[in-house]
Amino acid sequence: MQLQQLQYFVAVAETRHFTRAAEVVHVAQPSLSQQIKALERELGADLFLRARGNITLTDAGEALLPLARRILADADTARHEVLELAQLRRGRVRLGATPSLCTGLLPDVLRAFHDRYPGIRLLIEESGSHDLVRELARGALDLALVVLPLPTASPALTTVELLREDLVVVSSPESPRPGGGRRAVRITDLEGERLVMFRHGYDLRELTVAACRSAGFEPDFAVEGGEMDAVLGFVRAGLGMAVAPRMVAARSGRGLRVTPLARPGLYRTIALAHRSDVAPPRAARELQRMLLER
Numbered sequence: 001m002q003l004q005q006l007q008y009f010v011a012v013a014e015t016r017h018f019t020r021a022a023e024v025v026h027v028a029q030p031s032l033s034q035q036i037k038a039l040e041r042e043l044g045a046d047l048f049l050r051a052r053g054n055i056t057l058t059d060a061g062e063a064l065l066p067l068a069r070r071i072l073a074d075a076d077t078a079r080h081e082v083l084e085l086a087q088l089r090r091g092r093v094r095l096g097a098t099p100s101l102c103t104g105l106l107p108d109v110l111r112a113f114h115d116r117y118p119g120i121r122l123l124i125e126e127s128g129s130h131d132l133v134r135e136l137a138r139g140a141l142d143l144a145l146v147v148l149p150l151p152t153a154s155p156a157l158t159t160v161e162l163l164r165e166d167l168v169v170v171s172s173p174e175s176p177r178p179g180g181g182r183r184a185v186r187i188t189d190l191e192g193e194r195l196v197m198f199r200h201g202y203d204l205r206e207l208t209v210a211a212c213r214s215a216g217f218e219p220d221f222a223v224e225g226g227e228m229d230a231v232l233g234f235v236r237a238g239l240g241m242a243v244a245p246r247m248v249a250a251r252s253g254r255g256l257r258v259t260p261l262a263r264p265g266l267y268r269t270i271a272l273a274h275r276s277d278v279a280p281p282r283a284a285r286e287l288q289r290m291l292l293e294r
Helices: 001-017 018-025 029-043 057-085 099-104 107-118 129-137 203-214 228-236 246-251 280-293
Strands: 050-051 056-057 090-097 122-126 141-150 157-171 195-196 222-225 241-243 257-260 267-275
Touching: 001 018, 001 029, 001 056, 018 029, 029 107, 050 195, 056 057, 090 099, 090 280, 099 107, 099 122, 099 228, 099 241, 099 246, 107 122, 107 203, 107 280, 129 141, 129 157, 129 267, 141 157, 141 280, 157 203, 157 228, 157 246, 157 280, 195 203, 195 228, 203 241, 203 267, 228 241, 241 246, 246 257, 267 280
Parallel strands: 090 122, 090 141, 195 222
Antiparallel strands: 050 056, 141 267, 157 241, 157 257, 157 267
């Protein structure tokens, strides 16, 4: 089994077309077809059901596809690892993070990393923890900043707790103060308040809704479905208040009133994750060290 054969197989699986797949991998279509047939002979199973204008994966093809993607991703990582110079003058780091962490935690750390290693390319994937865990597992990321607990148990990942971050209530300075003006508000003070809520899949959404239900009420949404920047923008516009990470609120500048939550409050646990079966590339390990020592 050759990496080139797996590359051709993945291209056909993704395009569902032999000619288009050949164009993607820059090879003649007959050569691609011959390599696919050679791979099928070696594996002892057909990978595709071939019908005119309709290429579909067999059960064997469905089983091979995620493994082939991971093998190709690992091979790509190995190439970059070997190409790195001892002084880390070249290379790349593929880092995943939730949108709120991209806004709150990462800017200062990435600036320090770039100042020290200007030749290292930083590729940032911004998504929810669930998607980031999946991307890590298939080898598309070197590291990811995720919120614990993970959405699904993943024994193939190693996680190291990075920090616990307080959550706060943000509101427009022009709207009434939450909790009747107290310096710290309780979750029960949000009952009856109009909330601006993140989209489904955001860890902050699940955490806030669970806290409200634990306090005995259902939250009332004025607007829902936004990303971090959109939620803060809607709060500034006076559409409602929101529960947000303290670091994000502190970085968001003027136009927001920040009110802490009374003890025990709410917090989230941030962890750094990577695959357990493959060591991150050297540049990623250096970024990992800077994040842990920040």
